[in-house]
Amino acid sequence: MNFLEFITEATKSASQQNKPKKPTTSQKGQKTSGNLEDKHVAITFGRFNPPHAGHGKLLDAVKAHGGDSGNYRIYPSRSQDHKKNPLSAQQKVDHMRKLFPSHKDKIQNNEAHRNIFDVMRDLHDEGHEHVTMVVGDDRVKEFEKLTNKYNGVHYNFKTINIKSAGARDPKSEDPIEKLSASGMRKHASSDDHDSFHAGMPKGVSAKHSKQMMADVKTGMTPPPKKTKTKKSIKELTLWEYAPKLDADSFRDFYMLNHIFKVGAIVEHDDTGLIGKVVHRGTNHVVFQMPDGNEEKVWLKNITEVEDPRAAWARAADTTKLQNNYSADDGSGNDWKAGTDNYRMALQAMTPGQSVVSFTDFQQRIRKSANTK
Numbered sequence: 001m002n003f004l005e006f007i008t009e010a011t012k013s014a015s016q017q018n019k020p021k022k023p024t025t026s027q028k029g030q031k032t033s034g035n036l037e038d039k040h041v042a043i044t045f046g047r048f049n050p051p052h053a054g055h056g057k058l059l060d061a062v063k064a065h066g067g068d069s070g071n072y073r074i075y076p077s078r079s080q081d082h083k084k085n086p087l088s089a090q091q092k093v094d095h096m097r098k099l100f101p102s103h104k105d106k107i108q109n110n111e112a113h114r115n116i117f118d119v120m121r122d123l124h125d126e127g128h129e130h131v132t133m134v135v136g137d138d139r140v141k142e143f144e145k146l147t148n149k150y151n152g153v154h155y156n157f158k159t160i161n162i163k164s165a166g167a168r169d170p171k172s173e174d175p176i177e178k179l180s181a182s183g184m185r186k187h188a189s190s191d192d193h194d195s196f197h198a199g200m201p202k203g204v205s206a207k208h209s210k211q212m213m214a215d216v217k218t219g220m221t222p223p224p225k226k227t228k229t230k231k232s233i234k235e236l237t238l239w240e241y242a243p244k245l246d247a248d249s250f251r252d253f254y255m256l257n258h259i260f261k262v263g264a265i266v267e268h269d270d271t272g273l274i275g276k277v278v279h280r281g282t283n284h285v286v287f288q289m290p291d292g293n294e295e296k297v298w299l300k301n302i303t304e305v306e307d308p309r310a311a312w313a314r315a316a317d318t319t320k321l322q323n324n325y326s327a328d329d330g331s332g333n334d335w336k337a338g339t340d341n342y343r344m345a346l347q348a349m350t351p352g353q354s355v356v357s358f359t360d361f362q363q364r365i366r367k368s369a370n371t372k
Contacts, residue, residue, distance in 0.1 A: 040130040041123055042072040044165075045116050047181065047269055049077075049085045050188075050216050051096045052199040054179035059103045061165040062134045074107045077272050078114045081306050083241045084269065086185065086219025095212050099201050114314060115272030117154045120147065124155040131160050137167040139270060146271065146295070182242035188216040189241065243300060254299060260285055265308035269301045274315035290316035 042065035048055055059074060066072030076092045079085040087095070089109065097104035113119050123131060135143050144162045151157055169177050179199050187196040197209040220241055239249035253259050257280075260266060264277045266287055275287030278294065285302065288294045290312065305311040347355045 038069040038071045039128055040067070040069070040071060040132070041128045042066040042132040042134065043075060043119065043123070044134045045075040045077065045119055045271065046135075047077050047079060047085060048092050048096060049079070049087050049181055050184050050212060051092065051099055052179050052181065052184050053176050053201040054199075055096075056100055056201055057176070058134065058136075058165040059100055059106075061163070063103065063106075065132045065134055065163055072106055074103060075113055075119050076107065076109075077269075078111065079267060079269070079272060079303070080219070081303060082220055082222040083236060084182075084185070084243075084303050086188075086216045086241075088219070091215050091219075095208075095215075098208060099204060115274070116147070117150065117273070120150075120155040120157075124157060129158045131157050132163055133160070134163050134165050135270075137164040140164050142270070180244070182244045185216060185220065185241050186238065186245060188213045189220060189236070189238075191217075247300075250299070259304060260299065260302065265305050265311055266297075266302045267305050267311065268295070268297050269303060274305065274311050276312070 042062050044058060044062045046055075046058070062072045062074060063070070074096070076089060076096065077085075078089045080088050089111075093107055093109040096107050100107070110122075113122065120131065131147075133143060133147065140162050147160050147162065151160055172178065175198065184196060184199050187193075187199070193206075193210060193213055196213045197204075197206055200209050220236060222236070237246075237249070239246040239253065243250040260277055260280065262277050262280060265274065266277060266285070267274050268287075273289060273295070275289045275295065277285045278288045279286035281296075284296055284298050286294050286296050287302075344355050347353045
């Protein structure tokens with residue numbers, strides 16, 4: 001090929017590449033533009049405290065519901081206490097990204113996402129119109145009621161679909177089916193590393209599982225209480241950190257009015273929502289959120305918060321109506337505090353500051369620290 005032929009061929013190739021792409025057709029036959037932002041997202045919101053091999057099934061299900069676009073996200077809750085939530089949000093994210101490397105880029109870590117309302121609000125602000133939420137089989141109806149009840153109040157989607165990650169069979173011979181975070185916390189409390197490690201996904205090293213178990217055990221150790229004579233550390237009993245494994249004791253303490261008293265501030269484990277107990281039933285309570293709305297929740301799915309005043313203040317902020325988050329001062333902007341739009345706007349106005357996500361910023365800091 002001479003030089004003239006080469007130039008002609010290269011020009012033809014470039015012109016072909018610059019032609020606008022034709023709309024592609026999805027599996028359902030709907031035409032979508034190649035560069036059109038996907039309006040659908042699949043998500044899950046969970047405690048993962050601690051994460052284990054059984055959670056891999058959930059993450060895979062979320063990915064499957066994300067479709068060909070691969071638009072799915074995993075939201076670990078921000079809850080942390082010395083009973084059912086020993087790992088901090090950062091610890092959970094770090095461990096999960098190592099346990100499930102194929103999903104690591106989809107595992108979110110944003111302090112603004114303290115409950116399901118925060119997550120749904122941000123997804124709406126990003127322009128998503130359709131949400132598929134994947135949850136445990138026993139929680140489908142609960143999330144269908146909750147997320148649709150507040151659609152049009154805290155967020156506004158055209159469709160919200162709640163899908164099951166699959167029913168668990170307690171009689172199954174598959175050890176993965178029998179895994180639970182409650183059991184993992186029990187293994188950590190008992191220093192039973194063999195059983196704890198058995199709950200890890202394939203390929204996870206014993207070194208990593210030992211570190212995670214140590215993190216769980218440390219998180220389950222309350223700070224010592226000061227007394228007139230000495231500092232004492234209260235040891236947690238099974239019903240406190242794994243009530244599902246000691247339901248009788250858990251129920252006895254509830255019936256004796258030792259826990260979940262009227263006026264107590266509790267957090268709903270599955271959604272991160274916080275409220276004040278206003279009614280006690282035989283197996284449930286009704287709690288009232290700061291916006292006045294009330295929800296009935298099962299006893300097994302709530303935890304008394306360790307700092308009621310701070311928790312209530314956060315809840316009072318995150319349950320405000322959507323329009324209360326507007327920073328519009330007449331200039332026409334639609335920034336909302338706590339959202340990515342707000343962050344990007346502030347970064348863009350800051351001299352010398354590039355527009356970057358907090359996750360990327362944290363990764364840069366870690367890399368910089370490791371090179372020193």
